[in-house]
Amino acid sequence: MTTVENINGFVRTIQVKEPRLGNNTADVERLVSALSHDLEQKGNAPKDSSVYFPPHLVPDLARQLRQWGHCIKVVLFKDSRGWRVIAVIDPELTQPVCGVAADLGTTRVVLRLVNLETGANLGELGFDNPQIALGPDVLTRIHHARDPKGLEQMQALIIDGMNRHIKKLVHAAGLGVESVYLFTGAGNTAMTHLFLGIEPSFIIREPYIPAVNAPESMAAGDAGLGMHPHGMVFLFPNIGSYFGGDLIAGILFAQLHKKENPCLMVDVGTNAEVVVGNRDWLMACAGAAGPALEGGISDMGMTAGPGVIDRVSIDIDTLEIDLGTIENKPPVGICGSGMIDLAAQLFLSGMVDIRGKFSPERCGERLFEKDEIQHLCLVKREDSGTGREILFSQVDLNSLTSAKAAMHSILEVIVRQTAGLSFEELEKFYVAGTFGSFIDPRSAISIGMLPDMPLDKFEVLGNSSLGGAARLLVDPHAFEEIRMIGQSITYIELNVNQSFMNTFSGAKFYPHTDRSLFPSVSIYGG
């Protein structure tokens, strides 16, 4: 837990000038003037910019100022129109003034409690998105929400879940929900709409129009969130239907918009989202590369947990398969990053050919046909943690092949064909998201999913959406950065992009039909 002092964030203690006969400005205007001066002094606001002091705080201010000797602690926030005061607090009170940052994932929601005065991380908590009960993926949820009752249910699920877990999180830190003055959330466009009770159906119909791109900040009560009654709720803006606030938060966290040389960030969640650019320009696109990599494609696919295979190596001579599992428990399934390892090792050992098909002469007796589909036995029944064999079928492999080809094509279209860069020109390749945290870049390169770049250019970001949302809680400048990111991004619509389909065909080979793209990958027998 790190503590930063004097972060010049959203909580400030201000000394207001006492009134005199010669200076009889009203109380509100004297406080606003002192605040404006403080913000200007500390580089948070241009000269003469005003601060909005909301009507509901006015009735108590005169007595508060006089009771506290004209010294006052205020919680501030920014919105599209500038600075505003959220709450007025006795400067003698020592209870921490907090905010909650949220990664509003389609499948998983993660919260972080932050001390707004020091920047300290006071705890984190993750929970499954309760909307899963009404629809496992974005599309079914959008369909469910077409009906006003369905929309209401969908919103209630996430808001109730959020409230339950905010309470848990603050209680674990020994606080109450009234300590939470700010909430910043980053999610994809549909999640953001559902969170706000906005029907998202036009997002998925041509011409794919969100109801809103940059939602205005709103009062906690209007958002239905159980926090300080005067608290404010901010959701990161979308760029379009397929490019959500979660990725804007990720860019903010990676500080891509401040780099001198071009960098790239990829976030593989339900979608694969890619941003490339620097301080002068940003380009983004997104595509459905995700499900295969999130553990959703095969019977044995699963998210990380004890016994899940997360590392695979195959001896090229003996073809012995060595599996690493989480907590070294007997294997029960395989996660996305494990599957990439597996595919890479199968390919490098010749058990999978360049077309992405199992090679019978290399697989030997591990390979067998069931329901007219080839299956590779990875773990025998007696070694398995489930009491059943763990199999990897040609169907599973095909899904992975499509996913890796999609990922390659997305990167190819945006970096080379659109931005006109070679991968060598990228200074950094950031991999965000839970999936990205565990991926072995070497394996991903071997199957042609990631470009063949020096390994030290790859950098794991972790949960960048959460990181960006948390950054906003302590850095007022982030507001302007978010606005600038939104303005400087060009969004490339892959749905209507012919190059993508052209590239996709070659990318379904291992590692690619054009072998010169992957000089570091030595192909078995090649």
Place this chain on the structure above:
Amino acid sequence: MTTVENINGFVRTIQVKEPRLGNNTADVERLVSALSHDLEQKGNAPKDSSVYFPPHLVPDLARQLRQWGHCIKVVLFKDSRGWRVIAVIDPELTQPVCGVAADLGTTRVVLRLVNLETGANLGELGFDNPQIALGPDVLTRIHHARDPKGLEQMQALIIDGMNRHIKKLVHAAGLGVESVYLFTGAGNTAMTHLFLGIEPSFIIREPYIPAVNAPESMAAGDAGLGMHPHGMVFLFPNIGSYFGGDLIAGILFAQLHKKENPCLMVDVGTNAEVVVGNRDWLMACAGAAGPALEGGISDMGMTAGPGVIDRVSIDIDTLEIDLGTIENKPPVGICGSGMIDLAAQLFLSGMVDIRGKFSPERCGERLFEKDEIQHLCLVKREDSGTGREILFSQVDLNSLTSAKAAMHSILEVIVRQTAGLSFEELEKFYVAGTFGSFIDPRSAISIGMLPDMPLDKFEVLGNSSLGGAARLLVDPHAFEEIRMIGQSITYIELNVNQSFMNTFSGAKFYPHTDRSLFPSVSIYGG
């Protein structure tokens, strides 16, 4: 009822660009962009200024746009931070979109219903301020409101009264309260505080500090007003404790801040408030000259009504008193303007001397002593509408003398001593307020209350506070004008002004100790 077409006010019908694959901005942003363009085109907003679209309107917008063919009627408003959308309306609906302007007087409240699209006046209604039940004047009300319960009661009285009468007003026009989208109110500083539920006690304690000078616009629900649920409430700003929003509204109505040559406006209500200036500068002051002139000083003093004496003339030779009454009913009392007529005629006929005392040789048997106080019999019992004599005592006359001396001193201090102007240099002398509507300037000059200026320079404004509040309902530029008026006014504190007291003594004479100030007044026997 006048109707103005295309007033470019707060209601606009906008054609929003339909989305296409090549232009897939979100719905809210497309509407905001169309609105900004319209405002810019019509000179209501600078280029690239945004319009705030509140979160609660977002969920319905996508369907509304598509249902109405992307043609939409919006009700707008401005606040300290710029333009905002208040409501989104089906452009096919023909029901008028209205606003209510209010003069929040200490004793009387007056409302006007205005069609926001055409500017038409749809009706007016006045009612006694229900706070009178808890305190007849501002001071007792402020004392009552020191206790939180008292403050709550005080606010509830005015808000409930307002709601009852808004309902009456709109029903009389065949409408419902949901037709009212805007409410603009102008009152003095204390009235404004009490309306907003803000404790006003620091207004009357040195150094006389209001809690707020420029209250932010607020939602109808937060203000407790029964109108359209998304409606907005605006109260005119104060300049200080003694200079309220009612006078700012008056200046706006008189357009004093746009005059080339200096003009003066006086509003006699509970206080006498004076503003002098032009488009380059404005000076204001206020003083307690009012009660005597509002019909509150004598047993027979009253506000206008049937039988109330509103005109007096005395034959200088026969000393016969000729009284005019409202509706020619038998006399029952005298109103403020009638009293000024009376005093002027008494003085001009020599029945009152230059010291403001009854002259026994001129008054003759009309004058008699009762309880050691001189009384003049104005109406005998048999001619009276009350069955009793109507008397005018030396005490009544002294009150009027103080009031007229106060008024003269206020004018003298602000025009000559502070602004450094002669009265000749004033282009116009505006008289606002109900009292001002009935005053005979000739009589007011004769007793030395108003300066000795050509009669054609005097102009009656009527209820200028109401006029200013109503102007704001149809003229978006008025917001900026209000801000500019507030900034350019210098407020002269008479409470701490020695000149005022010096001037006051001479001004208690009729018309004044310095007769050269009133060359047009011929003094009896002088």
